[in-house]
Amino acid sequence: MNKTVVIVEDDDGLREQLLKIIGKAPDVKCIGAYASAEEAIRGIQKATPELVLMDIKLPCMSGIQCVAELKKIAPAVQIIMVTVYEDSERIFRALKAGAIGYLVKSSPPSEILAAIRDVSKGASPMSTPIARKIVQHFHSLGASAQQEETLSAREHEVLELLSKGFIYKEIGEQLNIESETVRSHVKNICQKMHVRGRVEAVAKHNR
Amino acid sequence: MNKTVVIVEDDDGLREQLLKIIGKAPDVKCIGAYASAEEAIRGIQKATPELVLMDIKLPCMSGIQCVAELKKIAPAVQIIMVTVYEDSERIFRALKAGAIGYLVKSSPPSEILAAIRDVSKGASPMSTPIARKIVQHFHSLGASAQQEETLSAREHEVLELLSKGFIYKEIGEQLNIESETVRSHVKNICQKMHVRGRVEAVAKHNR
């Protein structure tokens, strides 16, 4: 069973290179190669591949936007980013948009082919520096979550309801306490989390 | 140069098995094996390894808590979770606590050894189902972020400042507009995001 693949890459040299790599693999078939996001979207609507190799830096529409668009018209396509960018912001935006993997362009051909084969087996191929960036993201989340550890169980409940948009009166009703008590809790929460008000506390909480 | 490793695993059989795997590798040296988090913390204070293989299910203190404690007393130790649990909640908690990698127990010996060797090269080894879980987490984040796409640039600015805890007046000063205008933006933001108030909008924004 051949895996059908499409390449989206504006640099002619790199596109040819990727085509060559895929051409050598007997179990992978390239059914399209486009130099822009717009072309890719049109092409993929006609011939939908199982997988897409996507560059981020594209003329006009970015690769990340393209991922979001492709996921709308063909949710089943698996998209692997292949790019030189290693900044966290782009990685997260690409993954949020729906990409299933993220490789740096310097990856050896074997790694790219392995990635293509592995996604259908449930993998999410990522180059080592990318994986590290993602883990570090969680570490920083943990650091800010540490302040929340000092919150009591009741305070956690209040904070949770607060972030759902309830006002003190409603929170009081749900916890069977007075709204004034809720307010006391909120005061303590703000002190403990070193924030100016409930809005910032909620922001920190959900970060 | 030998890598120094410590094992924390309460199951005698599995601990012996891991010891055997590491014993066979010439470039890795096990300097301790503990059956509980408490023992591990005491032992690691005396003999600090470069890396720790950590089980999650431990008697009394959990492996995740142990990670947090170890990171406090020896921030430089790299910790790889080795566990049967594959639920997102535990994965995220472990990573937030400071773990650098996450392997399932069914991983072959070669993968475990490769993981130990790769962390010092900047990798964050993760079993394939774990990586996929993490990517899916980002996908779900993206779905909720989709509502935010309809927000205009100005509205984004306001939302950003709002989540930093500023009040309308302060936001107005920073953007050189009236606080009343800020309020108009907030009204529109709340409508577009289908939320009841600015607090919920901020919560959704940072989720």
Added chain:
DNA sequence: GCGCGAATCCCCGAAATCGGGGACTGACAA
């Protein structure tokens, strides 16, 4: 037993936010 923190409830006046309107400009598209 005593202190301490968590949890509860209360009060005041001031400040901020909300709901629900209206109105003007400028840009860009149909």
Added chain:
DNA sequence: TTGTCAGTCCCCGATTTCGGGGATTCGCGC
């Protein structure tokens, strides 16, 4: 040209929140 939409500003009264106090109970640990 005529919408439409983002962005700006304004008003009213009602509601909610804030700041800064105080007070009680209850359980836990020293």
